[in-house]
Amino acid sequence: MPELRKDPIHGRWVIISTERSRRPSDFTPEERKPIGGFCPLCEGNEDRTPPEIIAYRENGTPPNSPGWTLRVVPNKFPALRIEGDLNREGDGIYDKMNGIGAHEVVIETPRHAETLATMPLKGVEYVLLAYRDRMIDLRNDQRLRYILVFKNHGVSAGASLEHSHSQLIALPIVPRRVAEEMDGAKKYFNYKDRCVFCDIIRQELQQKSRLIVENKSFLSIAPFASRFPFETWILPKTHYPGFDHMESPLYEQAAQILSDTLKRMNRVLDDPPYNYVIHTSSFSGPESEHYHWHFEIMPKLTKVAGFEWGTGFYINPTPPEEAAEYMREVK
Amino acid sequence: MPELRKDPIHGRWVIISTERSRRPSDFTPEERKPIGGFCPLCEGNEDRTPPEIIAYRENGTPPNSPGWTLRVVPNKFPALRIEGDLNREGDGIYDKMNGIGAHEVVIETPRHAETLATMPLKGVEYVLLAYRDRMIDLRNDQRLRYILVFKNHGVSAGASLEHSHSQLIALPIVPRRVAEEMDGAKKYFNYKDRCVFCDIIRQELQQKSRLIVENKSFLSIAPFASRFPFETWILPKTHYPGFDHMESPLYEQAAQILSDTLKRMNRVLDDPPYNYVIHTSSFSGPESEHYHWHFEIMPKLTKVAGFEWGTGFYINPTPPEEAAEYMREVK
Numbered sequence: 230m231p232e233l234r235k236d237p238i239h240g241r242w243v244i245i246s247t248e249r250s251r252r253p254s255d256f257t258p259e260e261r262k263p264i265g266g267f268c269p270l271c272e273g274n275e276d277r278t279p280p281e282i283i284a285y286r287e288n289g290t291p292p293n294s295p296g297w298t299l300r301v302v303p304n305k306f307p308a309l310r311i312e313g314d315l316n317r318e319g320d321g322i323y324d325k326m327n328g329i330g331a332h333e334v335v336i337e338t339p340r341h342a343e344t345l346a347t348m349p350l351k352g353v354e355y356v357l358l359a360y361r362d363r364m365i366d367l368r369n370d371q372r373l374r375y376i377l378v379f380k381n382h383g384v385s386a387g388a389s390l391e392h393s394h395s396q397l398i399a400l401p402i403v404p405r406r407v408a409e410e411m412d413g414a415k416k417y418f419n420y421k422d423r424c425v426f427c428d429i430i431r432q433e434l435q436q437k438s439r440l441i442v443e444n445k446s447f448l449s450i451a452p453f454a455s456r457f458p459f460e461t462w463i464l465p466k467t468h469y470p471g472f473d474h475m476e477s478p479l480y481e482q483a484a485q486i487l488s489d490t491l492k493r494m495n496r497v498l499d500d501p502p503y504n505y506v507i508h509t510s511s512f513s514g515p516e517s518e519h520y521h522w523h524f525e526i527m528p529k530l531t532k533v534a535g536f537e538w539g540t541g542f543y544i545n546p547t548p549p550e551e552a553a554e555y556m557r558e559v560k
Numbered sequence: 561m562p563e564l565r566k567d568p569i570h571g572r573w574v575i576i577s578t579e580r581s582r583r584p585s586d587f588t589p590e591e592r593k594p595i596g597g598f599c600p601l602c603e604g605n606e607d608r609t610p611p612e613i614i615a616y617r618e619n620g621t622p623p624n625s626p627g628w629t630l631r632v633v634p635n636k637f638p639a640l641r642i643e644g645d646l647n648r649e650g651d652g653i654y655d656k657m658n659g660i661g662a663h664e665v666v667i668e669t670p671r672h673a674e675t676l677a678t679m680p681l682k683g684v685e686y687v688l689l690a691y692r693d694r695m696i697d698l699r700n701d702q703r704l705r706y707i708l709v710f711k712n713h714g715v716s717a718g719a720s721l722e723h724s725h726s727q728l729i730a731l732p733i734v735p736r737r738v739a740e741e742m743d744g745a746k747k748y749f750n751y752k753d754r755c756v757f758c759d760i761i762r763q764e765l766q767q768k769s770r771l772i773v774e775n776k777s778f779l780s781i782a783p784f785a786s787r788f789p790f791e792t793w794i795l796p797k798t799h800y801p802g803f804d805h806m807e808s809p810l811y812e813q814a815a816q817i818l819s820d821t822l823k824r825m826n827r828v829l830d831d832p833p834y835n836y837v838i839h840t841s842s843f844s845g846p847e848s849e850h851y852h853w854h855f856e857i858m859p860k861l862t863k864v865a866g867f868e869w870g871t872g873f874y875i876n877p878t879p880p881e882e883a884a885e886y887m888r889e890v891k
Contacts, residue, residue: 232657246639532716534710538856
């Protein structure tokens with residue numbers, strides 16, 4: 230019998246479809262054609278990207294030259310522009326504003342063949358520290374209200390460059406999906422005097438059926454109302470509203486569990502295309518205190534079609550308990 | 561300069577990205593491999609689908625035999641099951657219910673090679689009348705609260721069968737995206753004493769820049785805050801909350817504009833994969849009176865990636881005014 234499940238944070242329902250139940254081997258892997266050709270993100274090609282915003286250079290090499298372990302550069306084709314004032318205006322019943330914001334690319338490694346799942350742990354930690362550094366800096370811009378860090382890995386997950394990178398978009402408004410989550414977390418807190426994410430963590434650590442892996446400070450789970458097969462969340466066990474609110478040593482722990490989780494995903498699903506996002510509290514406002522930052526990792530195994538677009542309701546053919554079992558047991 | 565635009569119905573923002581502006585020829589058409597092989601939806605293969613729920617048989621041939629112009633059958637791999645009682649239960653902080661609902665397939669034509677864009681107008685009208693017949697019937701089921709009609713055309717839009725068909729899912733809950741739209745429409749009505757969709761129609765007919773085509777009773781537009789390149793809505797000019805609330809002659813007009821719009825899309829975008837959904841009012845409740853049914857057609861030209869999943873915020877590289885111009889001017 231299929232099951233309807235409700236996400237406890239923002240009330241989104243999903244259909245866990247048993248008729249269509251699918252195991253890892255049922256998903257056709259993406260045709261992996263190397264994109265090939267010249268790579269503007271590789272070491273030595275620093276002049277082919279816009280000038281770097283920050284870079285980690287252990288040997289103190291000059292900006293925009295080789296010798297880095299990580300670079301952050303503006304996106305060459307930005308969805309939003311950083312220059313200008315925020316003008317809001319109407320046009321009859323419609324509202325618009327000019328597209329102010331930041332759109333940056335985190336080049337995660339100088340080496341073309343490395344990914345977050347295969348690079349040394351220190352490299353993954355640098356990536357997370359770069360996210361934090363950029364968040365802290367962009368918080369100072371009074372025009373901006375939210376920063377989304379996201380990653381597209383693999384062609385069918387929307388990556389147009391093969392070289393391992395993630396992106397960061399800073400927005401003048403809090404996006405709907407995040408606002409709904411913050412709102413849901415606040416309502417739950419007002420009703421129960423507890424954080425909904427902390428309650429999820431407590432229940433998952435107790436029931437264990439959806440737990441994938443944990444370390445001292447983090448856990449990785451297949452969420453109860455997973456929208457996608459093998460959807461995976463990583464949450465800090467301690468309540469931190471924002472990704473950049475943690476003490477520095479925790480980023481090493483976060484890197485460890487992210488790397489471990491992605492390695493498991495590679496084994497179980499044969500290096501699948503995936504997207505991840507960091508959901509973090511917004512810049513300000515007391516409601517953000519009830520939020521609890523986390524990673525949402527979404528392997529791209531099925532096609533999202535008319536039903537999902539029309540309803541915001543997802544059909545997931547792999548029960549999260551089964552997904553977690555595969556992910557937990559793989560070596 | 562990119563522009564942020566807000567959907568007046570449920571407040572979703574989109575980025576209309578000018579840096580990445582894309583014209584019809586910039587989209588790589590889907591690799592069109594014929595799926596081929598045996599087709600269970602073709603005339604003569606009636607025994608390969610579950611028994612028909614309804615069929616239009618002009619010459620009165622018996623059920624589940626050849627001689628039909630349209631059949632509606634249960635989905636062989638239903639996401640929801642029609643048998644059973646609706647049981648709601650909790651599991652700690654989580655909520656679930658069993659997956660009660662209907663999942664049906666509308667086989668739009670007996671002929672494998674025909675599509676909604678190429679079949680005779682009468683065929684398109686039959687498809688719309690079949691949607692209406694099924695909606696009216698399913699409304700009687702007290703366990704159900706909403707019906708979504710949707711269509712996946714082309715492999716990358718999620719179609720697993722090539723033969724022209726659409727689907728209908730009846731749900732025990734009103735899905736989030738529709739509930740938000742109904743809520744937005746109600747708030748607008750409470751504030752202005754007018755329907756937001758009627759106001760959109762008035763402004764679009766006046767400004768004309770996003771108008772694609774109109775007939776006596778309908779118009780086809782590129783919505784102001786389009787999420788996707790060449791997203792197209794079709795709305796009735798008169799206020800009807802539900803798709804099945806219209807007088808019978810109007811379905812011919814609806815078929816005419818749907819056919820015309822899909823033909824234009826085929827010409828401009830070279831037979832693109834697409835999804836469409838019918839957004840209609842829910843079964844009951846006074847709030848549904850403020851709703852105004854419409855088609856949302858979404859060509860699948862770009863990949864939805866991490867940013868969109870993370871935020872519910874879309875980056876659209878084709879301004880709707882440009883899309884409408886292409887669609888309007890094509891022969």
